[in-house]
Amino acid sequence: MTAPVPTTVSAVTCLGCGCLCDDIEVRVAGGRIVEAGNACRLGVRWFGDGSTPELALVQGARATLDGALAAVRRLLTDAQGAALVYLAPDATSEAQRRAVAIADRYGAAVDGATSDVALGGILAGQRRGRAASTLGEIRNRADVVLFWACDPAERYPRYRSRYAVDPVGAQVPAGRAGRTLLGVSVGAARAPSDADVPLTLAPEQETAALGALRALVLGTALGELPPALTPLADLAERLKRGRYVALVLDGEPGAQDNPSRVEGLIALTQALNTPTRAALSTLRAGGNRSGAEAVLSWQTGYPAAVDFAAGYPTYGPERRGIVRAARGEIAGALVVGSVAAMPADHLAALRGVRIAAIGPRASASPLGCEVVLDTAIAGIHEAGTAYRLDDVPLPLRPPLRGRRSLADTLAMLLAGAAQ
Ligand code: SF4
Structure with missing residues (x-):
C-alpha cells in the first residue's frame, strides 16, 4: 500500500494563543495533519493531528443529531430563569453569535472562559x-x-x-x-x-x-x-x-x-x-477569547457578564453566570466550544449543574454532561472568523474539512426552539 501524498494548505491561522499567527503551512496526509510549518511548540500542540471524535450522546447513549438537539432544548427550557450559556474557547465568532442568540431565546446568562481576570x-x-x-x-x-x-x-x-x-x-x-x-x-x-x-x-x-x-x-x-x-x-x-x-x-x-x-x-x-x-x-490566550467579547459587544452592547433573564440584555459583572453557578443559582448550562480548554475553577463551579456540551471533543468532557455533541474545531475543520488579541478579526482557512460545523449545529438548535 502506498503512503498518502501530503498536500499543503497555506496561510492557515493558529488559535493556539491570541497572537493568531496566520502564516502557518499545514501539511495534510490521509486526512491527518502531519506538519504545522512556522508554528511554535504551542501551535504544533494546538493543531495536533486534527483528529476529533464525532459522537452525539444523550444520557451517555448514542443519539441522532435531532434527538440530541431536542434534549438540549428541553434542558434549557427546564432551566429557564436559571440558565447559562457558557462561551468556551475554540469557537468561531459566527458560532459565538448563534450561542448569544440562544441565550436570548431562553433568557439565559452568558459567561465565558476568561471572565475572571x-x-x-x-x-x-x-x-x-x-x-x-x-x-x-x-x-x-x-x-x-x-x-x-x-x-x-x-x-x-x-x-x-x-x-x-x-x-x-x-x-x-x-x-x-x-x-x-x-x-x-x-x-x-x-x-x-x-x-x-x-x-x-x-x-x-x-x-x-x-x-x-x-x-x-x-x-x-x-x-x-x-x-x-x-x-x-x-x-x-x-x-x-x-x-x-x-x-x-x-x-x-x-x-x-x-x-x-x-x-x-x-x-x-x-x-x-x-x-x-x-x-x-x-x-490574550487562544481559542478566540477576544471574539467572545467582540460578539457580545455588538449583539448586546456589553462585552461580558450579560444576562437575558429580564427579556433584554442586562450587565452585571458582580453576578455573572459563573459566579451564580458557584452559588448554586444555575440549574442548567449549555457549554459552547472546547470544554477541555475551560479554566479549572469554572469546571468546578459547574459541577452538579445539568449540562449540555456542543463543541470540539465534547464527548471527552469531565463534566458528566446530559447531552454531548462533538463538532469541528474552529480553524482546524471549521471556517469563519476569529479575533486576534488586538481585536483585529481574521479569516480562518481550515486545513481539514468534513466535520459537523459548530455554527451550523447551533443554527439548527435555534431554528427548532419555540418562539
Ligand atoms: S501558539 Fe500563538 S505564537 Fe504559537 S503559532 Fe500559534 S498563534 Fe502563533
Missing part, C-alpha cells in the same frame, strides 16, 4: 478608557517596548518575532537593534531576561511604582524616591524619549496577581501620550 481589564478600560493599537502598528512604529511582569516566550512564543521586539518595521528599519527593550519583573512574574534595561520589583512595591512612574512621566514633583524605586527615574526618562512606546502585559488568568496592575498600566500609557505616543498591548 479579563473582566478586570475590561472594567478598568470602562472606567479609564484605553490607549491601544493594532499589532501591526506596534511592529511598524514601536522603538521602545516595555514588558511589565510578563515574558511572551512562555505563553505567546511568536509575539516577539512577529510584532515586538525583533522584526523590522516601517519606522524601525534596524529591527531589534533599533528598539529599546525595557523589562520590569514583579516577584515571580519575570520580564524577558535579555531586556536592555531590567528592573525587579517586589510585589508589594508594584502599585507604588506604577503611580511613581506616572508622576515622573507627567513631571510631577515627587520628592526623594525610596531607594528601591530610584531606578524608576531612568525608566521614566527612557519611556519619554521613545518616539512610540508599547507597554505589554499579560491579560489572562493566573497572570495578574495584582488587581491594580492593569489600571496602573492604563494610566501610565495615557500619561505617556502627553510627551510621546504610547499604546498598551494586552496578551
